Amino acid sequence: MVDTQSNSDVLLSVRSMKKVYPTPGGPVEAVRDLTFDLRRGEFACIVGPSGSGKTTLLKCISGLMAPTSGEVILDGERVAGPPRNMALVFQEYGRSLYSWLRVEDNVALPLRAAGIGPAERRERVAEALEAVGLAHVPQSYPWQLSGGMQQRVAIARAVAYRPEILLMDEPFAAVDAQTRADLEDLVRSVWKKLGLTVLFVTHDIDESVYLGERVIILSSSPTVVQDDVRIDLPFERDQLETRSMKQFVVHRHHVYEQIQLAKRGFRAEDTRPVAVAQPSA
Numbered sequence: 001m002v003d004t005q006s007n008s009d010v011l012l013s014v015r016s017m018k019k020v021y022p023t024p025g026g027p028v029e030a031v032r033d034l035t036f037d038l039r040r041g042e043f044a045c046i047v048g049p050s051g052s053g054k055t056t057l058l059k060c061i062s063g064l065m066a067p068t069s070g071e072v073i074l075d076g077e078r079v080a081g082p083p084r085n086m087a088l089v090f091q092e093y094g095r096s097l098y099s100w101l102r103v104e105d106n107v108a109l110p111l112r113a114a115g116i117g118p119a120e121r122r123e124r125v126a127e128a129l130e131a132v133g134l135a136h137v138p139q140s141y142p143w144q145l146s147g148g149m150q151q152r153v154a155i156a157r158a159v160a161y162r163p164e165i166l167l168m169d170e171p172f173a174a175v176d177a178q179t180r181a182d183l184e185d186l187v188r189s190v191w192k193k194l195g196l197t198v199l200f201v202t203h204d205i206d207e208s209v210y211l212g213e214r215v216i217i218l219s220s221s222p223t224v225v226q227d228d229v230r231i232d233l234p235f236e237r238d239q240l241e242t243r244s245m246k247q248f249v250v251h252r253h254h255v256y257e258q259i260q261l262a263k264r265g266f267r268a269e270d271t272r273p274v275a276v277a278q279p280s281a
């Protein structure tokens with residue numbers, strides 16, 4: 001378990017967050033009680049069984065939805081709407097980009113909305129496109145690009161905005177395996193270069209261990225934090241070398257085991273002393 005209480009440099013705090021959806025069939029308790037902190041500059045992944053409330057959690061953190069109870073504190077302030085210093089990247093890049101705007105204009109959009117002047121906008125867009133390897137297509141339209149390139153545009157847009165915290169919800173689920181590996185390395189390199197704080201939701205256990213400095217495992221719904229694992233892999237990661245390290249395999253095994261337990265309904269709060277048979281004298 002990661003000790004989240006002892007570090008004073010906390011950027012994000014999720015405190016006793018609960019979310020109940022009212023539905024015609026009665027209330028659905030999606031998230032029961034989530035509490036965790038993210039330190040400034042941390043790269044944390046969230047994994048959990050399908051329906052465990054990962055998207056619900058991100059929506060509450062990003063102020064798109066209010067929790068039923070509990071709170072989200074960002075940089076000392078309670079989140080009550082979309083925070084200025086946060087950016088989001090979703091899985092559906094096709095839906096998040098405007099097909100009638102050129103790549104550079106898609107990337108510039110939030111900068112324009114934030115009132116950033118044309119000279120600085122141009123500079124930031126160029127820098128972000130360079131960072132994601134798309135400096136050669138600023139004039140293209142999204143529909144002229146591959147899926148992986150479109151997702152790079154979405155990442156460039158988030159990066160150009162220079163958020164303090166970047167939330168990513170299954171951002172690579174819809175791209176092929178090779179592109180996914182490239183995008184994983186891209187996100188880590190952008191994280192290192194810009195010193196962002198990243199909260200990355202994924203279904204992919206290997207991806208969570210490869211990317212994160214920490215993996216937060218959610219229980220099945222109604223959700224609590226089941227485990228919180230520090231990933232002690234080298235800072236510099238490599239798709240071949242890192243994934244074949246013994247420590248990678250150990251973490252992967254642990255996270256996989258925890259997800260299987262979660263799927264079977266195990267909850268950390270259920271832990272009781274196990275009776276151990278004493279050898280007879």
Ligand SMILES: Nc1ncnc2c1ncn2[C@@H]1O[C@H](COP(=O)(O)OP(=O)(O)OP(=O)(O)O)[C@@H](O)[C@H]1O
Nearest residue numbers: 021023028030049050051052053054055056057221
């Ligand atoms: N708008 C809604 N109204 C009612 N119930 C909802 C709503 N959104 C989500 N839920 C329920 O809340 C629970 C958590 O859903 P959520 O989408 O947050 O989980 P998830 O972990 O992101 O799922 P997945 O891994 O399948 O993407 C599920 O039981 C889901 O059916």
